[in-house]
Amino acid sequence: MQPLYIQSISQISAQKPFSESWMEQPIQYGYGYHRSIDPDFKDFFSPNEARRMGRLLKRAIITSREVIKDTQVLPDAIITGTGLGCIDNTEILLKALSNEGETISKPACFMQSTHNTISSLVGIDLKCHGYNTTYSHKGISFECALLDATMQLSKNDIHSVLVGAHDEMTPDYFTILQRIGYLGGDMKGFSSETSVSMLLEKEKNQQTICRIDGIEICYCPTMKELTSSLERLLKNAKCPLPSIDGIMIGVNGNSHNDNTYSKYIPDLFGEVPLLRYKHLFGESYTAPALGFYTAAICLKHHHIPSHLFIEDCNGKQGIKHILLYNQFEDKNHTLILLSCSN
């Protein structure tokens, strides 16, 4: 693929919204489940608008608007990744069906329960008639959206794509996901929520945060297949492994998850230092978008703060490349290479 540029990126997460203060002063969280820190919704919506929209939709609209305000670009396409969609509304309906039976009538909840309500509402908000789609594939929903964005941008008539990654977590769904060990269990980290929006374009400009050099997605790969995906990515980007400053991985303190990374990392990446981000942002299906955000901000500042390194390190200056490696349940594996744009 041709290199692409991130012109603006915005987040609402467990760290301060829209802020890069986590670089130097990260908010620390203990085990369990912590929701995102929301901005004051009153600053963005009239009471009428606010009432009509669930929390996740508000976050998606706000981060999208921030990116559009920042770049002054109306995107040619809007592509969204979400693992569970608007699970809050989905649960309201499931509970009502269980408790009250089929006499219920909750049209607003139903309208806002489909996964694509996020992307389409952003389209409505921005009055954007372009390509609009939604990926919902477990822990790689964001990467699927990003892959599609890179493919759309290779077309002549698509110049800019708004990519979003959004997931919320409710107390009940946290309980449910603990039962199957995706969250909780022996997990030392925490679970949280994700809202990330970004604008991608083909040309670099003064605002550019960093460059996307490539993306690979594999399903149930053998070690050999995963290695050749990595080699293909690095070769296309003309970026040999030793010039990579850090590998950003999704360790979260859950032994099943973390051991899977340990299984592949030595053979794939040798001695390249490992970086983490879920100690800042927690676990969620689209958390990899926050790993992507973390890496992008580090590249913008040419600096990786010490708390991102898994092994003790005083931080690193003058960085040029960060590779993101995400795996979900040892089935879906993704690799993304981000580089400094100057």
Next chain:
Amino acid sequence: MDETIYITGAGIVSALGVGKEATWDAINHHQTGISSIHYLKTTHSEFPVGEVKLSNEEMVKILHLPSTMPTTRTSLMGMLAVNEALEQSKLIRHKGMNIVFISGTTVGGMDKSEQYYTDFLSNDTYNAYIATHDCGACTEMIADYFGGFKMVSSISTACSSAANAILFGSELIRQHRADIVVAGGSECITKFHLNGFKSLMILDTELCKPFDANRHGLNLGEGSGYLVLESHESLSRRNISPIAKLAGGGNACDAFHQTASSPNGEGAYRAMSLAIQQANLAPSDINYINAHGTGTINNNSSECNAIKRLFGETPPPFSSTKSYTGHATSASGGIEAVISLLAIQHNQIPVNLNFHDLMPEIPLEPAIIDFPKYPLKNVLSNSFGFGGNDTSLIFSKI
């Protein structure tokens, strides 16, 4: 270099039966698959539906799955259709090839979640079905039944999910990310969305009447439809003949309302225009439109306005095959893709059932009588979803 996207296999499961033969036989005899509710345990027996006439247990048997394996209705129907598609393109033992699986669904494993939700919250009895709830889980169950897929992904754009999966799949081939893509969608009827559509007051208590003046809404359906998409290089390498080609596709957003379509059908107009443009065709080259045609007041007039804007006063023949299958929501784009291919193969336009009177607001008449051997070269298939996620695909004769 030949950048054409070829289709080498197609599989379908719907209210009309399992497989292409049963489907075409019913359409040919103007027999609808819509009837009163039998398989879904619901109190709303007043709504006719297009159910697949097999229980989960029967599908498990046909597929030779262990009866103890946790499955969902969406994944079972998906396996049946993918099996037919892979068999037709001689890909059943395909390990080692660069094949991708893209599936569209919205409901996913909701059939089990709505059954066991209170258990999920309070005990460990049905934990196996927590992991089958999400869209990705259904896709992976289907993929793992066959094995050997190098990438899998799920698209969820409500009623255009399968069409967008096919569109994304074609792009993966065009950009050399895959040689072969199996793409489409699967969706079962659930109480969740039956009650949801009921709350929006867009379900008809009679058989749906797409494009009729007295239409009252849609009938829900279920099923699955998948295509095998393949590059020219892969065709030559495998020495296999295509059945048709995917000439073009377009995706646009109506950007109007979360569930309603804009009166002038802006999103639909743009999606159809883009598809025709990508296929390097003129509107006059389209021989038949397999309409989205849900049977709701709003959708039918909006779609007809878009058709009129694009094709003028005398559009090509169009019909809604949802009068046979019901509206299989996320799967509808896959099901209607396969029906479009069957129409091309048989040179015959599926007749729109239950049409009597022209819509006063936009008097366009769908195809209601058989034209034997109507030459079909290019067929446009529309799939429009909630939120204005509108997608059109064009299938062409080789």
